[in-house]
């Protein structure tokens with residue numbers, strides 16, 4: 001079998017919303033932690049679209065619910081997490097669409113790894129310490145292709161390792177005999193074993209040093225060009241996303257607050273939180289701005305206040321922000337490819353001007 | 361390989377220490393009951409056997425300590441543990457080697473059964489945590505809390521005295537001649553059923569609870585989530601990933617409990633008058649049969665050691681991390 005899968009032709013970077021069909025569509029996904037009378041609503045009606053061939057970056061401070069979103073969308077959320085509503089539509093290779101959350105157990109099992117693979121945040125502990133790398137690569141392949149022989153599966157496993165730049169003789173290694181970077185690459189190789197359409201990577205490189213981080217991400221992006229899968233890349237490092245992502249979704253307190261092409265988010269953030277988040281990281285090019293950071297801390301999700309969750313930290317907070325929850329919608333500039341959840345863009349009367357921060 | 365060598369050396373040293381302590385203990389006891397007993401036996405004991413006993417019990421004060429120690433090792437290596445006083449003149453080695461297989465057979469098999477059943481139930485309960493399966497936990501805790509002798513007496517009272525289904529004591533039908541025949545083996549199994557049942561009942565709960573707790577811990581490990589994410593069948597995730605790792609600490613305690621099979625069956629063998637090593641030790645203690653006591657202790661010590669070694673090796677086989685030098 002060849003690793004060459006149809007590379008979607010004509011995927012323009014920063015493509016507008018109509019450029020390609022969605023391959024993964026999360027709609028109004030809500031997640032609670034805790035079963036009791038007073039569960040913590042961690043995700044509130046999160047909607048997100050990943051188009052074919054696209055790299056979607058998901059950014060946000062620690063604890064905003066990025067991992068929760070990844071687990072929920074793949075139905076891997078451990079208790080006490082509970083999906084309380086929403087849909088996750090996945091478009092199969094044949095063009096058929098299915099709601100992952102509505103699949104039967106057997107259908108779900110078949111779709112996992114074949115259509116949607118995930119590299120977890122704890123990639124260091126993602127490999128079973130008592131099995132050789134080989135076995136862990138092979139059992140996933142054989143679970144989906146029972147008619148493939150062991151020898152063929154082993155051949156495929158070797159090929160996968162070479163794909164991520166590890167020599168095939170490491171197949172016989174146990175996880176503890178590999179370096180952190182190698183384990184991470186093995187996880188990526190494992191995720192690509194069945195040529196999934198969607199690869200979700202949750203902070204895939206946080207445990208590694210900067211050089212290794214770049215190397216691995218570059219490699220994934222290169223493989224993406226070759227194999228044609230789509231990527232959801234989760235990280236709190238926005239500057240990294242600006243480089244590799246086509247679009248960025250910014251998350252705050254369990255909600256998406258802004259989504260737009262990567263370059264637009266970077267150059268002209270429209271949500272005060274995005275602007276603050278970008279201010280927390282040094283700019284990639286051009287004159288160095290002063291690092292502003294965001295004063296204050298993210299809200300405690302178990303004690304939600306009404307209104308905009310960012311209100312206590314927002315430099316432009318208005319009265320309406322404290323009472324009404326802003327929903328994702330068009331910007332005041334009515335940009336094509338951008339959605340934002342902020343009252344600044346909807347509640348200003350005709351005469352008022354947007355603050356500079358979000359009006360550039 | 362170096363790992364293996366290191367372990368073997370370690371156990372050889374421990375065995376040497378245990379045997380050496382066994383040599384010194386009688387020498388440090390105040391007074392000596394053995395001289396008196398030897399005196400009573402005078403005339404009936406031949407000089408060779410008397411020499412063995414003197415060496416074993418430190419009564420050969422006319423030679424140097426070093427010479428005594430060498431003699432002692434010489435006797436052990438020849439399998440000479442002296443003569444039993446109560447079963448005079450049967451060699452202690454014979455008595456021990458006759459009773460040991462009964463204990464190892466009965467309690468060993470019962471322990472293995474308890475371990476397998478308990479670990480399977482624990483695997484299931486841990487996998488289904490947070491469901492109705494948790495309702496079974498108090499039952500397990502109850503069985504773990506019940507004292508063994510009480511369980512044994514209740515079992516005898518109900519299944520043997522009241523219902524008359526099983527004999528209440530002994531290890532085979534005395535009317536039969538021990539032989540490798542179906543009839544004799546059937547009788548051994550029949551007589552052994554009740555004691556084995558009590559051993560299983562009293563120890564299975566520990567395996568259930570231990571395995572269940574480990575399953576709960578391991579189930580939240582990232583590699584188990586990955587196994588789910590890969591779309592592996594649930595049974596494969598449960599057994600191949602979760603249980604495979606959860607069983608590791610169980611294996612260590614299992615081998616340790618095998619070590620206690622020999623020493624720990626005293627109560628069972630007393631309750632059921634079962635002719636194992638525990639019963640033998642009990643008799644030796646109550647009749648002041650010092651050579652037999654010493655022989656039993658030596659066997660018990662060595663069996664705990666062997667079990668420890670097996671535990672170590674089994675663990676190393678199951679967990680590749682222990683086999684590397686740097687961890």
Ligand SMILES: Nc1ncnc2c1ncn2[C@@H]1O[C@H](COP(=O)(O)OP(=O)(O)OP(=O)(O)O)[C@@H](O)[C@H]1O
Pocket residue numbers: 033034040042060061062063064065066067068069079080081121236301
């Ligand atoms: N098992 C749990 N029980 C209760 N609350 C939880 C649990 N797991 C996560 N949470 C809460 O859910 C929120 C989102 O957690 P999540 O792990 O998704 O954040 P994250 O954005 O991935 O953060 P990070 O960048 O640190 O990985 C956090 O506020 C956390 O407190």
Ligand code: SF4
Pocket residue numbers: 271272273308309310311312314315316317318321326341342343344
């Ligand atoms: S809605 Fe109000 S508080 Fe929230 S980000 Fe916009 S301006 Fe700030």
Ligand SMILES: [Mg+2]
Pocket residue numbers: 066067068121202203
């Ligand atoms: Mg996370």
